[in-house]
Amino acid sequence: MRNNLFSPSQPINHSVSERVSLSASTRLEKLFRNKRKGSVTVEAAATVPLFFLAVVTLLYLLEMMAVHTAVRSSLQYAGKQTAKDTCITQMLMPSKVERDVVYAIGETRMERSIIAGGSSGMDCSASRMSVRTGIGTLNAEYQVKIPVPLFGIRPVKCRETMKIKAWSGYEKEGLSDMGNDTVYVTENGLVYHKDYHCSYLDLSIRMTHMGTVSDLRNESGGRYYPCEHCMKGNAGTIYITNFGDRYHSSLSCSGLKRTIYAIPVSEAAGKGACSKCGR
Incomplete structure (x- = not known):
């Protein structure tokens, strides 16, 4: 008789303990999930x-x-x-x-x-x-x-x-023959110039974008090619001249500078006359 009275209570206690364990595990899962969300939020905020x-x-x-x-x-x-x-x-x-x-x-x-x-x-x-x-x-x-x-x-x-x-120029002392006429040469140039303002001496520098250089042409109709001195990689902004055939990444490049010397034409032996101003 006692066994019949107490035996039904055993499965009831077992189901209650299972509910308690399931509830605790659910709470732990929610807690860990909230912690993971919180860590992601902190990383994003930083x-x-x-x-x-x-x-x-x-x-x-x-x-x-x-x-x-x-x-x-x-x-x-x-x-x-x-x-x-x-x-x-x-x-x-x-x-x-x-x-x-x-x-x-x-x-x-x-x-x-x-x-x-x-x-x-x-x-x-x-x-x-x-x-x-x-x-x-x-x-x-x-x-x-x-x-x-x-x-x-x-x-x-x-x-x-x-x-x-300063554009102070120079003075000629009396009449002189052709051998004493003044001409202008550059440091590494192969020709002499009679006009100090020759376009080959007076560079007109323009700034443009690298993406448009393939469509640009100089005054002679030629293309522009990268400078051997300053174009070591890709550059967004480049510099070109009207009569040159190179584009540069720096204004301080030697290709954009001209060191001009005024000398008598008699000292320009071995140099040819400029095709624009030497005739």
Whole structure:
């Protein structure tokens, strides 16, 4: 009789214990699942800001390169204007150099750029020219703002320097024969030039994009090929001249520079006459 009374209670206790164990395992699974979700959320929260910081840094470096190129090109324009003006005034005015630089870049563009102070942030007060030799140095100083002001970092100071020569020309002393006529030669050139402003001597440098160089032609109708000195890889921005047949990745490349010497034609023995100005 006792066995019949207590025997039904045994399976009942067993089912209750199974429910308790199932409930506990379900809670543990939910707890581990929530922990995994939380760890993924923390990793995403740490990775996304670092990604955006890397993108901002890359864009900032590209903008710095664009500003550097623009200031360099504008200083070349200011140098030509100064060399022309000093023929009359016999002096260099830094304020005029600053105005020419701002004009070449564009006042509106400078106000929207990362140059601290915009158009008023360009300082050319250190520009000088020798009255005796006519050789001058143009100096453009400016500061570049940091896009995200962290840890009190100050603007980065930048400076561009360029040498110029006043267009003072030369004087002929009386009448001279052909052997004393002055001609112009370059350091490694094979011909001499009678005109100092010959297009082969006075390079007209243009800036363009690498993707368009295959469609461009020089004044002679020829294609442009990579420079052997400065084109070591792919470049986004390149520089070409109207009469050259090479494109360059740097304005400081020797292929974009001309060291010109004025000599008597009698000393140009072995050199041929330029096909454009030597006839």
